[in-house]
Amino acid sequence: MSGVVTLKINGQDIGAHDEESILQAALDNGIEIPTLCDLPGLSRIGACRLCLVEIAGNSNLVPACITPVQEDMVVTTDSERLQAYRRTIVELLFAEGNHVCSVCVSNGACELQDLAETLGIDHLRLPGLHPAREVDASHERFILDHNRCVLCTRCVRVCDEVEGAHTWDVTARGIESQIIADLNVAWGDSESCTGCNKCVQVCPTGALVDKGRSVGEMRRRREFLPYLTMMRKENGK
Amino acid sequence: MTRAKLATVWLDGCSGCHMSFLDIDERLLALAESIELVYSPLVDNKVFPDDVDVTLVEGSVSNQDDLDKIRHIRQRTRLLVSLGDCAVMGNVPALRNTIGGDAVLRRVYLAPDLTNPAIPTAGVPSLLPEVLPVHRVVKVDVFIPGCPPSAEVIFYAVGELLAGRQPDLTDKTRFGA
Amino acid sequence: MSTRRPEHRLPEDELELVSQQEQEAKQQYRHHVYVCVGAACLSAGSADVQARLEAEVAGRSIAGGCAVHGGGCRGLCVAGPTVTIEPDNVLYGQIKPDDVADILDNLGGQPVERLHRPTDKPFFMRQQRIVLELAGKVNSERIEDYLANGGYTSLIKALHEMTPAQVINEISRSGLRGRGGAGFPTGLKWRTVAKAEGDVKYVVCNGDEGDPGAFMDRSVMDDYPFRLLEGITIAAYAVGAQQGFIYIRAEYPLSVKRVQNAIRQARKMNLIGDQVVGTSFNFDLKVRVGAGAFVCGEETALLASIEGQRGQPRPRPPYPATSGLWGHPTLINNVETFANVPAIIRNGAAWFAGIGTEQSKGTKVFALTGKIAHSGLIEVPMGITLREIIYDIGGGIPNGKRFKAAQTGGPSGGCIPESHLDISVDYEALAEIGSIMGSGGMIIMDEDTCMVDVAKYFMKFCMEESCGKCIPCRVGTAQIYHLLEKITQGAATMADLELLEELCDVVKHTSLCGLGQAAPNPVVSTLRFFRDEYIAHIVDGHCPTGICPLQTPQNAIEES
Ligand SMILES: Cc1cc2nc3c(=O)[nH]c(=O)nc-3n(C[C@H](O)[C@H](O)[C@H](O)COP(=O)(O)O)c2cc1C
Ligand code: SF4
Ligand code: SF4
Ligand code: FES
Numbered sequence: 014m015s016g017v018v019t020l021k022i023n024g025q026d027i028g029a030h031d032e033e034s035i036l037q038a039a040l041d042n043g044i045e046i047p048t049l050c051d052l053p054g055l056s057r058i059g060a061c062r063l064c065l066v067e068i069a070g071n072s073n074l075v076p077a078c079i080t081p082v083q084e085d086m087v088v089t090t091d092s093e094r095l096q097a098y099r100r101t102i103v104e105l106l107f108a109e110g111n112h113v114c115s116v117c118v119s120n121g122a123c124e125l126q127d128l129a130e131t132l133g134i135d136h137l138r139l140p141g142l143h144p145a146r147e148v149d150a151s152h153e154r155f156i157l158d159h160n161r162c163v164l165c166t167r168c169v170r171v172c173d174e175v176e177g178a179h180t181w182d183v184t185a186r187g188i189e190s191q192i193i194a195d196l197n198v199a200w201g202d203s204e205s206c207t208g209c210n211k212c213v214q215v216c217p218t219g220a221l222v223d224k225g226r227s228v229g230e231m232r233r234r235r236e237f238l239p240y241l242t243m244m245r246k247e248n249g250k
Numbered sequence: 251m252t253r254a255k256l257a258t259v260w261l262d263g264c265s266g267c268h269m270s271f272l273d274i275d276e277r278l279l280a281l282a283e284s285i286e287l288v289y290s291p292l293v294d295n296k297v298f299p300d301d302v303d304v305t306l307v308e309g310s311v312s313n314q315d316d317l318d319k320i321r322h323i324r325q326r327t328r329l330l331v332s333l334g335d336c337a338v339m340g341n342v343p344a345l346r347n348t349i350g351g352d353a354v355l356r357r358v359y360l361a362p363d364l365t366n367p368a369i370p371t372a373g374v375p376s377l378l379p380e381v382l383p384v385h386r387v388v389k390v391d392v393f394i395p396g397c398p399p400s401a402e403v404i405f406y407a408v409g410e411l412l413a414g415r416q417p418d419l420t421d422k423t424r425f426g427a
Numbered sequence: 428m429s430t431r432r433p434e435h436r437l438p439e440d441e442l443e444l445v446s447q448q449e450q451e452a453k454q455q456y457r458h459h460v461y462v463c464v465g466a467a468c469l470s471a472g473s474a475d476v477q478a479r480l481e482a483e484v485a486g487r488s489i490a491g492g493c494a495v496h497g498g499g500c501r502g503l504c505v506a507g508p509t510v511t512i513e514p515d516n517v518l519y520g521q522i523k524p525d526d527v528a529d530i531l532d533n534l535g536g537q538p539v540e541r542l543h544r545p546t547d548k549p550f551f552m553r554q555q556r557i558v559l560e561l562a563g564k565v566n567s568e569r570i571e572d573y574l575a576n577g578g579y580t581s582l583i584k585a586l587h588e589m590t591p592a593q594v595i596n597e598i599s600r601s602g603l604r605g606r607g608g609a610g611f612p613t614g615l616k617w618r619t620v621a622k623a624e625g626d627v628k629y630v631v632c633n634g635d636e637g638d639p640g641a642f643m644d645r646s647v648m649d650d651y652p653f654r655l656l657e658g659i660t661i662a663a664y665a666v667g668a669q670q671g672f673i674y675i676r677a678e679y680p681l682s683v684k685r686v687q688n689a690i691r692q693a694r695k696m697n698l699i700g701d702q703v704v705g706t707s708f709n710f711d712l713k714v715r716v717g718a719g720a721f722v723c724g725e726e727t728a729l730l731a732s733i734e735g736q737r738g739q740p741r742p743r744p745p746y747p748a749t750s751g752l753w754g755h756p757t758l759i760n761n762v763e764t765f766a767n768v769p770a771i772i773r774n775g776a777a778w779f780a781g782i783g784t785e786q787s788k789g790t791k792v793f794a795l796t797g798k799i800a801h802s803g804l805i806e807v808p809m810g811i812t813l814r815e816i817i818y819d820i821g822g823g824i825p826n827g828k829r830f831k832a833a834q835t836g837g838p839s840g841g842c843i844p845e846s847h848l849d850i851s852v853d854y855e856a857l858a859e860i861g862s863i864m865g866s867g868g869m870i871i872m873d874e875d876t877c878m879v880d881v882a883k884y885f886m887k888f889c890m891e892e893s894c895g896k897c898i899p900c901r902v903g904t905a906q907i908y909h910l911l912e913k914i915t916q917g918a919a920t921m922a923d924l925e926l927l928e929e930l931c932d933v934v935k936h937t938s939l940c941g942l943g944q945a946a947p948n949p950v951v952s953t954l955r956f957f958r959d960e961y962i963a964h965i966v967d968g969h970c971p972t973g974i975c976p977l978q979t980p981q982n983a984i985e986e987s
Binding site: 058059060061062065074076079098101102105106108109138139140142163164182183185186187188189190 | 720722737741742890891892893894895896897898899901902903904905906909926929930933936937938939
């Protein structure tokens with residue numbers, strides 16, 4: 014049973030289906046909320062925390078991507094506090110890896126770069142951690158550059174949920190976390206990888222890219238995602 | 251009318267930001283009306299003057315010489331501008347931070363196929379342990395990200411600063427642009 | 428009320444019989460010697476003591492007879508290995524195998540002066556034992572001994588005399604709150620699970636006990652696991668669960684062994700399994716061993732781990748009570764929470780609610796450690812003051828040093844300074860001054876402790892234990908740790924301090940689970956009460972306690 018609820022987002026009256034997320038309702042009404050881990054068509058994990066919003070009467074911030082709308086909810090998506098938190102979170106990401114946009118294959122097609130721009134980040138107050146990370150170029154068609162990975166796990170989810178290969182996973186903990194293929198083999202040696210390139214298409218940064226491209230040449234195609242998910246739904250999955 | 255004193259310096263960068271500055275082209279002439287370029291790799295002055303209004307800094311702080319220079323300059327500048335990604339966030343020079351300066355020197359100067367492998371010490375400044383963006387070392391007033399920032403953006407930003415306004419760079423430039 | 432199986436002898440009578448036989452068997456011996464086989468005493472050599480006791484007892488004739496048992500912890504861990512003589516209630520400490528002869532020589536007479544630990548001292552008198560009431564006085568590996576001491580009467584009472592709703596009511600009215608850290612009302616949680624839709628429901632016991640230095644839950648699991656099983660089984664009956672899991676960290680092999688043994692024995696006695704004690708209630712229990720990540724103590728991560736997935740938290744809601752294991756309603760409680768349940772059912776809600784403060788009822792077990800004369804495991808009524816714990820029970824600060832702070836709640840908690848020594852130890856009062864009750868770690872620090880160093884220690888722990896899923900916790904804790912390191916190196920500026928406070932605020936308010944949300948607490952709390960120490964490091968380049976190796980900043984590169 015689905016019904017329609019009315020709520021307020023940033024003072025604007027909005028009608029939405031009751032199984033919709035706050036994020037979806039906002040987007041449908043032209044209200045942008047920054048996201049990173051979320052990608053329509055994949056399961057939602059509420060991990061990046063960029064989409065946190067304020068709800069009147071709730072002292073906790075909630076992730077808009079996985080919180081369903083409710084009747085009479087009063088949502089704020091763009092307070093000064095939220096914007097400050099988002100800037101810090103994006104800064105944390107830049108400081109965590111080695112994100113050198115100027116020499117990145119994804120320069121100009123990167124969601125991290127876009128986030129910095131839209132949030133008005135013009136420098137990093139936090140010191141870079143400069144971890145020594147590897148580049149895995151063992152696959153014949155693609156490259157995984159751990160220096161640029163933001164651990165959004167989109168690749169893990171698309172591979173598991175859409176392609177069904179479950180090649181990718183996350184190993185270790187905390188700041189040491191890392192994407193691995195199979196049981197930590199070089200990607201080129203992975204027996205489960207079908208070479209479908211879906212992970213490369215969903216990666217938000219320059220971490221997963223086509224081989225042979227130069228700086229700023231990477232472009233992503235993600236049209237397949239909603240279709241595939243829709244088809245799987247219709248097939249009763 | 252007294253003209254504003256502008257300086258530009260080149261620390262650890264590729265000079266791309268200075269090239270972009272020059273790409274302002276004919277508008278440089280208009281700019282020249284309102285400024286006096288008192289110190290720059292582009293002009294011949296050897297001494298940094300005492301009372302500069304605006305200094306554009308290209309490049310990261312990578313060695314002892316960069317560090318001495320930028321401290322000296324900061325004390326003599328009203329508005330210090332980090333121009334370009336190297337100054338703003340370390341950028342390409344900071345790639346060495348993941349492996350350390352010593353490893354880089356050894357790789358370059360002690361490679362087995364060199365005829366005279368030796369790490370130079372005389373007359374060259376020592377590398378800092380870590381490549382740093384300018385604001386980690388001295389206070390920075392304005393940041394202009396980009397690699398390099400376009401001539402357009404530089405022209406706009408300098409114009410605003412000379413007019414006494416904080417340039418609003420939203421949607422005009424970004425890291426890597 | 429449950430339907431009974433028609434049979435000649437009722438199952439509860441069978442149990443009664445076992446209990447009687449055990450009591451009779453025990454009466455054949457005038458003396459019972461319980462050697463503590465808790466982890467602390469074991470590591471102090473209690474197994475050798477027990478072996479020597481058994482050999483000596485076999486080799487000599489003792490008037491009235493003597494039986495030797497492996498028993499549980501009396502809490503005085505600093506005096507391990509400990510030995511208890513029942514029914515005379517004589518406690519001996521720091522026993523070596525060579526002391527065994529003396530002990531046996533004096534059975535029934537005057538206690539051996541040199542080994543005696545009188546139990547009329549404040550360490551014991553100021554405690555109130557509910558959870559640990561039988562610890563040290565029953566055999567840890569024999570269900571018969573537990574039965575003989577009144578064990579399982581509460582389960583039988585619940586199954587035969589109470590409806591599930593009545594059990595839940597009793598727990599609600601008792602005021603019991605979760606002992607795993609957050610203090611959520613237990614009755615309310617049970618009711619939510621009971622009401623949740625679905626035929627399949629689970630009960631999970633959280634025995635992950637990840638706080639560094641904490642060993643309350645281990646003590647229950649090691650010392651008398653039957654008590655835990657009884658509590659869990661009552662809970663399962665109340666919420667309508669058919670299957671339960673006890674999640675124990677792999678670092679507790681003894682707990683795993685004892686709990687598994689207890690489950691086997693309980694199953695044999697039909698205290699779990701099909702038609703428990705002859706009723707229509709079916710319930711089974713399994714042990715799951717966790718790989719020892721701190722975050723796996725967080726309930727959603729723990730459930731993921733039981734399901735065989737990577738132990739990572741997920742956002743709540745939905746809460747486990749409505750959607751837990753494999754999507755089914757799941758009750759998850761802490762070991763100590765469950766261990767309180769049989770006492771409440773036996774003595775009634777009013778009795779329990781009569782202990783403690785207005786909003787914090789009952790007792791709390793603490794692992795008292797650090798710069799304290801009597802470190803060990805204590806159980807105190809809620810509302811006792813910190814001063815009483817430290818000076819009466821704990822015997823004060825050793826070596827004539829001055830008390831500086833007490834840390835509760837481990838990496839998620841905070842520090843309580845000298846000015847708050849008279850604070851009432853309850854959920855509300857602790858939260859009010861920026862600490863938490865936590866699961867029961869209590870570390871006492873003296874004047875030689877550097878509070879910045881303490882904050883750094885806990886932040887390192889959180890940084891290393893962060894699961895890495897969400898950005899603020901994964902990277903924020905690392906940045907905070909580096910800032911603290913910079914401060915303890917004497918390289919930080921006041922701008923760094925400002926940044927530190929800002930990052931604490933971000934990590935607290937934006938992290939996904941309790942680990943990240945609480946990780947800044949030790950920093951925030953030490954900043955609140957010991958800000959001058961931070962300033963001393965930064966501005967004066969000086970660590971007031973001399974703990975921090977302040978160097979002439981190796982990178983005085985950054986501007987101050
Ligand atoms: C990082 C983290 C670690 C936790 N570790 C434990 C633990 O070791 N034992 C425990 O009982 N609860 C732990 N908890 C609390 C559980 O999530 C949960 O609230 C508790 O088991 C519920 O039981 P209670 O209501 O009986 O306290 C932890 C929570 C967090 C956020
Ligand atoms: S490789 Fe790309 S898609 Fe995968 S976790 Fe890293 S940033 Fe996300
Ligand atoms: S707060 Fe920390 S432990 Fe919890 S989900 Fe986020 S990264 Fe994992
Ligand atoms: S988009 Fe909602 S948490 Fe990442």
